[in-house]
Amino acid sequence: MQSKTENKTLLQKADNFSEWYNEILKRAEVLDVRYPVKGVYTWYPYGYKLRNLTYSILKALMDREHEEVLFPLLIPKDELMKEKEHIKGFEDEVFWVTKGGSTDLDIPLALRPTSETAIYPVFKVWIRSHRDLPIRIYQVVNAFRYETKHTRPLIRLREITSFKEAHTAHASRADAEKQIKTAIATYQEFFDLLAVPYIITRRPNWDKFPGAEYSIAFDTLMPDGKTMQIATCHLLGESFARTFDIKYEDDDGALKFVNQTCYGISERCIAAVIALHGDDHGLVLPPEVAPIQVVIVPIVFSSKGKSEAVEKACSDVYEGLKEAGIRAFLDDSEERPGAKYYRWEMKGVPLRIEIGPRDVSSNSCVFVRRADFQRMQVPQSEVVPEVNRAIKEIQELIHKHAKETFFANIHISKAVVDDKEGMEELRKTAEHNIVSLFLCEDERCGADLEQRIGVTVLGVAINENEEAGKCIICSRKARRVYVARAY
Amino acid sequence: MQSKTENKTLLQKADNFSEWYNEILKRAEVLDVRYPVKGVYTWYPYGYKLRNLTYSILKALMDREHEEVLFPLLIPKDELMKEKEHIKGFEDEVFWVTKGGSTDLDIPLALRPTSETAIYPVFKVWIRSHRDLPIRIYQVVNAFRYETKHTRPLIRLREITSFKEAHTAHASRADAEKQIKTAIATYQEFFDLLAVPYIITRRPNWDKFPGAEYSIAFDTLMPDGKTMQIATCHLLGESFARTFDIKYEDDDGALKFVNQTCYGISERCIAAVIALHGDDHGLVLPPEVAPIQVVIVPIVFSSKGKSEAVEKACSDVYEGLKEAGIRAFLDDSEERPGAKYYRWEMKGVPLRIEIGPRDVSSNSCVFVRRADFQRMQVPQSEVVPEVNRAIKEIQELIHKHAKETFFANIHISKAVVDDKEGMEELRKTAEHNIVSLFLCEDERCGADLEQRIGVTVLGVAINENEEAGKCIICSRKARRVYVARAY
Secondary structure, X not given: OOOOOOOOOOOOOOOOHHHHHHHHHHHOOOEEOOOOOOOOOEEOHHHHHHHHHHHHHHHHHHHOOOEEOEOOOEEEHHHHOXXXXXXHHHHHHOEEEEEEOOEEEEEEEEEOOOOHHHHHHHHHHHXXXXXXOOEEEEEEEEEXXXXXXXXXXXXXXXXXXXXXXXXXXXXXXXXXXXXXXXXXXXXXXXXXXXXXXXXXEEOOHHHOOOOOOEEEEEEEEXXXXXXXXXXXXXXXXXXXXXXXXXXXXXXXXXXXXXXXXXXXXXXXXXXXXXXXXXXXXXXXXXXOOOOOOEEEEEXXXXXXXXXXXXXXXXXXXXXXXXXXXXXXXXXXXOOOHHHHHHHHHHOOOOEEEEEOHHHHHOOEEEEEEOOOOOEEEEEXXXXXXXXXXHHHHHHHHHHHHHHHHHHHOEEEOOOOOOOHHHHHHHHHHOOOOEEEEEEOOOHHHHHHHXXXXXXXXXXXXXXXXXXXXXXXXXXXXXXXXXXXXXX | OOOOOOOOOOOOOOOOHHHHHHHHHHHOOOEEOOOOOOOOOEEOHHHHHHHHHHHHHXXXXXXXXXXXXXXOXXXXXXXXXXXXXXXXXXXXXXXXXXXXXXXXXXXXXXXXXXXXXXHHHHHHHHOOEHHHOOEEEEEEEEEEOOOOOOOEOOOEOOEEEEEEEEEEEEOOHHHHHHHHHHHHHHHHHHHHHOOOOOEEEEOOHHHOOOOOOEEEEEEEEOOOOOEEEXXXXXXXXXXXXXXXXXXXXXXXXXXXXXXXXXXXXXXXXXXXXXXXXXXXXXXXXXXXXXXXXXXXXXXXXXXXXXXXXXXXHHHHHHHHHHHOOOOEEEOOOOOOHHHHHHHHHHOOOOEEEEEOHHHHHOOEEEEEEOOOOOEEEEEHHHHHHHHHHHHHHHXXXXXXXXXXXXXXXXXXXXXXXXXXXXXXXXHHHOOOOEEEXXXXXXXXXXXXXXXXXXXXXEEEEOOOOOOEEEOOOOOOEEEEEEEEOEO
């Protein structure tokens, strides 16, 4: 479906990330943005393969201790409105179905913005006794937000097409908190497989999930210096259980409220893969999620016509890789090798194998790594083990590179209260960095800081040494928090 | 999640199919119907595993020559309204989103009832030249119908959760017609794997898909004697291409309209599996789609306590099956064997393996087939090959049984025009059978017959010998059509 008159010039990631991002989604055929509704997009076949591979990893991780289910999209207004905090957080961004055919519905139906209020009334009937607990379920669904801000493919959507949401219910708060820890560890595993670095913070109280006791979030850093939230885990405690009357009979016969958690990941995980790893030549996909891990390109010169020996060598290599379970593609189309390089580089195929007449005579081939264009001569007899080794190395290389960039952009500030110069410097640093500074838990200090240096308070990092200090705004006792400009 | 006070009595399929169907969905934990919106339901974990296995078969069949994509759910009113025939067919059953937050939307958005009008505007920009053709894509999505009739889980839904819709575009009508043939063959393969028998007919002109030139449909026969449409394939010709201006440049430079097809399957395929194969003990699942293909039940008597030898034999058998890629489950819970039999029979597990102390001493075990409760002694050393053989036999047995019932309920009528007695007999026969009779293509004759004997005209069977005769209503020249009471 790629137009034949495609512009073959390089992309310019550093100059204008936003333009680069839109252009790469188009040229690599990830998403088509030409749909006549704001904030909703079409997945191309290639993009959807990337999506499916990414989500099959996520599902496999979830399947270890969750069961997949599917709840309805439509939530009656009265159910959605039950949890006061929750609805306050969502009421401005809910799409409402008000008509069926030409009939006005008795009760408007919301398109789920998230599924707490669809799932928990059913939890109420599923849960009777402590023997029914814990319940751990997840679903991968479309969800809807009436975004009024600027929408952006995969990042800020009116239809989130791939919302993986998990919901759990437990007999005790300790069990729920333990579940949050497991969820965090699982998400770490997931993003490590995507080679996406992150910080994990506990969101400030004024920015937690509506209805939660606290929210833990994963943020990564985009090339334009803004952070993007890529996962959240919420301890709900008993708030929804009380609203939806979800009780269980404990082994002492007492009726108790369950303790709940929920945690989610959307297609922003794919936005991160694209944005962090891609370069001016196009996508750079980690082998774990690449729809094609290895592309084989026969080097034939039109003046000399086809070479049967080259064709045979290519097809032997292809069959060997396929048999070994590697996602390989043999590009034996009529195009020039250069045009093929361009296409598969754009699509981020991790490894290219070139085989030409000279390679055939030496029984070898050439590996070219997409991530750094490193070339290597490999004996044809060694292709399968060498590809497996290369795939592993490329995965690590991409991860290493992303982590280096990420951590180079975390700035530990020593600025203190009333340091005007330091504040101005902070503002500049925060334009392209995550900044760690001392801030107390008072919402007013957060708001003040956000206004002064144009950042969002991400929160206190979990799993990091707690360093005590003085709030940069009010000089009261404070802990280090991360702040950044955020998506 | 199964309530501990579950009624352990047998179901009564023959007496009241409708009640049996609802009861089995609940007891086998396929779907939970307790959701506060009419016609939408929750997939239980077990049901969703059955759904995923069924759809992974369908997807693998589609992947042979289609690419998976994903288009938006929301369709702007003006796009949906473009194709006159099409919208006439759907306007009464479209859900409309009219509000975002508290804002009225400029243009109401339909929840897709089907995706022609979402996909074809994008086809217009994807298709430029004959080299872009054919396009063959599919998606598995939720779709919505504002059903005013009695809704029924998996069968008549307001949210169809698992709509597999394929859309293709071709350079010529001949290519499109060929595609319809391929689609039919693929669907035959699919339903054969589900052991679901069907007839394939060309729907009468007055009952074709709105906007199609003709529609081919698969119908199966439910235990209450009504047919259920389980798949449709539509030749769209140029109608949508003209509406949405989808043209390609042929190799002679001329701009031509593409020729299109679409075809779909919904979760009715799972309704058919449940309804056709199930019995008074619960589900009977074909091994191809059974979430658990083999359950191993240790036979221990509480008076004698646990037997390590039995436990070891069970776990050896379990490990062997798992290693062989068979979906096995070892039920080593504390319940009595009888309670376990009940549960796994209800859930339709195709094969049960019982191992007790006596079996251990003879190094054997007992196979019990769910479909016919046949018992067989098998040496433990032969378990894996014997399970593989049993799985194959059970699949065939279920299919054979379903086909026998199906074809025994097809009645070839010899009734002729003005035969009042024959007509009364037909009416009675059609209460529980598919009837084949002569009917011309005049809609009035169809309507007349439908009214007189309370049936729906399904259409002329494809791939059957064409027999000429006289229309039972008007005695003009006619072909044999199938008629039946229909869902």
